[in-house]
Amino acid sequence: MRFIDKAVWLEKEKILVLADLHLGFEESLIEQGILLPRTQYKKIVRDLKNIFKEVKKSNIEVKEVVILGDLKHEFGSVSKQEWKETLNLLNFLSKKIEKGKIVLVKGNHDTILEPIAKKKGLEVKDFYIKDNLAFLHGHKFFPEILDKKIKKIFLGHIHPAISIRECVKSEIYKCFLVGKWKGKEVVILPSFFPLIEGVDVLIEGTNLASELKLKLKNFEVYVPVSVDEVLDFGKVGANKLARLI
Numbered sequence: 001m002r003f004i005d006k007a008v009w010l011e012k013e014k015i016l017v018l019a020d021l022h023l024g025f026e027e028s029l030i031e032q033g034i035l036l037p038r039t040q041y042k043k044i045v046r047d048l049k050n051i052f053k054e055v056k057k058s059n060i061e062v063k064e065v066v067i068l069g070d071l072k073h074e075f076g077s078v079s080k081q082e083w084k085e086t087l088n089l090l091n092f093l094s095k096k097i098e099k100g101k102i103v104l105v106k107g108n109h110d111t112i113l114e115p116i117a118k119k120k121g122l123e124v125k126d127f128y129i130k131d132n133l134a135f136l137h138g139h140k141f142f143p144e145i146l147d148k149k150i151k152k153i154f155l156g157h158i159h160p161a162i163s164i165r166e167c168v169k170s171e172i173y174k175c176f177l178v179g180k181w182k183g184k185e186v187v188i189l190p191s192f193f194p195l196i197e198g199v200d201v202l203i204e205g206t207n208l209a210s211e212l213k214l215k216l217k218n219f220e221v222y223v224p225v226s227v228d229e230v231l232d233f234g235k236v237g238a239n240k241l242a243r244l245i
Contacts (some may be wrong), residue, residue: 045092
């Protein structure tokens, strides 16, 4: 397992894992009267190109791309931006893995993702299990992941981030969280959403545990700096603000 920017690359299984893209977020804000330039899709594609370029250095082709939910943003409808950008993104990924497949795991924002997926001949799954790996969004619990054969679980949904503070100055960075739950390794991915870093696990730790009731203070924190560099921040509970969790 390797962290490349905001994605997980499973070299042995040839699987690239992403979470929480929230395509259509900008149009949702515009409809509320909040004007901002539409840069989200361009940034996502730019980051994906860099990730695929880095993976290519291993001379191993990506056979599967698994998206851990919240591919689109709107709950009860499909906006024009979502239709266009989601289809464009799926076309982009299809070209990158011509002989592979795309797996769409359903997130809480994906209530009407099926019509878009159907256009590309894709199925939206509540969860996805392959060999000893389980992939789910994280907003719902599925007893199938308790199977003894499952050794590693990948989640999105939480949008984990961590703050670095010095005096009154504070900056927040997306992060991966890795820990144990019921004897299995759990990997929580940061959101691939480029407009917001996420939610600070040092402050909101216990409120982010999702339906699996995870003890995040025992999870290791990894901050991606670039496609080829990740910083180890130690355990959530070992940080200075652990008393708030």
